[in-house]
Amino acid sequence: MKEARKLDALFASPGVSSSDPALAQTIIDDPRVRAAYRRRVLVEAALCDTGDDEPTAFSYERVERLVLALSVAAPRRRLGIRWAFPSLAGAVAAMALWVWLVPAQHRIALDPTSPLTPVWGQEVRPRGTKDPSWNIGIRVLRVEQPGKVDDSALGMPLSIDDTITFSYSAVDGSHPYLTLIGLQPNAPPIWYYPDVSDDGSIAIKTGVVDEPFGDGFVLQASHHPGPFQIVALFGRAPLDGSALERLSFAELPVNSLTEQLGWPDVREHSLLLNLREVSQ
Helix, strand or coil: CHHHHHHHHHHHCCCCCCCHHHHHHHHHHCHHHHHHHHHHHHHHHHHHCCCCCCCCHHHHHHHHHHHHHHHHHCCEEEECCCEEEECHHHHHHHHHHHHHHCCCCCEEECCCCCCEEEECCEEECCCCCCCCCCCEEEEEEEECCCCCCCHHHCCCCCECCCEEEEEEEECCCCCCEEEEEEECCCCCCEEEECCCCCCCCEECCCCEEEEECCEEEEHHHHCCCEEEEEEEEEECCCCCHHHHHCCCCCCCCCCCHHHHHCCCCCEEEEEEEEEECCCC
16 A cells, blocks of 8 residues: 555654655554554564564654644634644544554563463354354453462453453364454454454464463553453454454444454354453
């Protein structure tokens, strides 16, 4: 896409260019461009060896440039003779850029000694399906503090201050690609695997049951309290991440993403949970 060249120029240039306001608005409007931006940030973080995909100092400077360019380009409303204020739309757009492009740390390295407790959710079955997993499935686990786990923690609801991890099962080898996302009302999908929608899916092992991923996800970095649906999509080939990136739902649960997207060969396993405000 032509925006890719603009993104490359943005990452290479140290100053604000005349195209930055238009590019900033495109990032807000187009989830594919937003995902492409995030992918470059991840590559940059890997090259700079920041650890855990944490954004570099360059990321913060770059977003400051975009926010500044968007604010300057926003229409202004005059009050009296000398006063001028950026429009509310410009301020909201600038804030959205900051939240989307410099997110809090979402994925963390998981301490292999950390205890894990299962999190039980309501299984959401695609219509007309008796067995929702077809020998595939996903499991959600809460990451506990060492020495602080007792029987009362088993099956406790998730809180926004929790950290979770996942394991998956794929008994046969017919669907060796996985996309794992989270859904919350009126919000774009939260990407677990892969990191961003550009890749669509990750290759997984087959012939396994309860295979751990090995990463932890800090819920408060990219989630909010309320209904929360985790959707695992197992494909014969990598899925179209851009189709998922455009999804947004006013209410949960969503009974079948595969049906809505017209993906009959994709197997789906979905769990509905509810995030509490804080741990009790």
